[in-house]
Amino acid sequence: xxxxxxxxxxxxELGDISxxxxxxxxxxxxxGNPCPAGQIVNFTSADxxxxxxxxxxxxxxxxxxxSNSMIGRAIxxxxxxxxxxxxxxxxxxxxxxxxxxxxxVKGIDVNSTNLVSxxxxxxxxxxxxxxxxxxxxxxxxxxxxxxxxxxxxxxxxFTAVIKGLDNTxxxxxxxxxxxxxxxxxxxxxxxxxxxxxxxxxxxxxxNRELGxxxxxxxxxxxxxxxxxxxxxxSGTLSSAVNFVGRSIxxxxxxxxxxxxxxxxxxxxxxxxxxxxxIPTPLPNGLNFSSxxxxxxxxxxxxxxxxxxxxx
Ligand SMILES: [Cu+2]
Numbered sequence: 001x002x003x004x005x006x007x008x009x010x011x012x013e014l015g016d017i018s019x020x021x022x023x024x025x026x027x028x029x030x031x032g033n034p035c036p037a038g039q040i041v042n043f044t045s046a047d048x049x050x051x052x053x054x055x056x057x058x059x060x061x062x063x064x065x066x067s068n069s070m071i072g073r074a075i076x077x078x079x080x081x082x083x084x085x086x087x088x089x090x091x092x093x094x095x096x097x098x099x100x101x102x103x104x105v106k107g108i109d110v111n112s113t114n115l116v117s118x119x120x121x122x123x124x125x126x127x128x129x130x131x132x133x134x135x136x137x138x139x140x141x142x143x144x145x146x147x148x149x150x151x152x153x154x155x156x157x158f159t160a161v162i163k164g165l166d167n168t169x170x171x172x173x174x175x176x177x178x179x180x181x182x183x184x185x186x187x188x189x190x191x192x193x194x195x196x197x198x199x200x201x202x203x204x205x206x207n208r209e210l211g212x213x214x215x216x217x218x219x220x221x222x223x224x225x226x227x228x229x230x231x232x233x234s235g236t237l238s239s240a241v242n243f244v245g246r247s248i249x250x251x252x253x254x255x256x257x258x259x260x261x262x263x264x265x266x267x268x269x270x271x272x273x274x275x276x277x278i279p280t281p282l283p284n285g286l287n288f289s290s291x292x293x294x295x296x297x298x299x300x301x302x303x304x305x306x307x308x309x310x311x
């Protein structure tokens with residue numbers, strides 16, 4: 001990092017960091033003005049090296065909840081000041097809900113299940129998609145994403161493509177309570193996202209936690225993992241209970257429904273809003289209900305008389 005170089009930080013409309021530029025326009029960009037309304041601050045390399053940098057912005061775009069929430073959007077860092085039209089994006093992240101365990105969060109009850117909601121503006125009059133770009137914890141080598149789509153019947157479809165998992169076993173997948181990636185070991189995202197009186201379980205159990213998404217257990221011949229599950233259980237993008245700014249976590253072992261044996265956290269990513277299509281469509285022919293189908297066939301065979309089997 002060159003000495004005294006100036007960098008700029010800009011709030012983006014979308015919380016999509018699946019590629020450079022995927023986070024879209026600066027929030028509240030005014031046409032004809034090179035300085036975007038979403039500008040947060042300019043800082044120097046000396047500021048960055050000092051560690052935490054505190055800045056109190058004054059834009060309406062910097063709310064924690066309500067109609068102008070910045071939760072689930074992205075912050076990009078530019079290699080020049082915020083008003084430089086030729087600046088390049090050199091870093092980006094999604095704004096998640098902070099965990100009180102790792103960070104001070106002023107005026108926010110981080111234990112609430114319903115503290116985030118969307119801004120609806122000219123770009124997203126009715127947001128219906130979100131994405132969590134996964135980053136490995138510790139020294140694991142895992143990459144991928146979970147794409148989340150709210151369907152017209154208000155069910156939500158979670159679709160994932162993940163590389164680097166052990167393809168000989170299943171891996172638990174959950175929504176965790178916070179979008180706080182401060183700690184590399186995956187623990188700052190907190191426990192599973194859950195509502196009152198919910199206990200951990202596997203879908204489609206009636207009593208399970210909001211974040212219980214079951215297991216990833218479908219792989220292609222190259223070892224790439226795929227996951228797809230639709231549910232009306234986990235809220236929507238705009239309902240009072242929603243997952244924006246929380247996180248997706250992938251575990252080392254199968255989730256058997258037992259809260260005491262979930263395995264290490266291999267990858268994590270904050271859930272941000274997006275209007276972009278899924279980065280990688282799923283290949284055709286995947287069967288996400290293979291386990292139940294095998295069980296069904298076994299039951300049918302057991303009920304058939306042997307004579308019928310020999311015909
Ligand atoms: Cu988990």
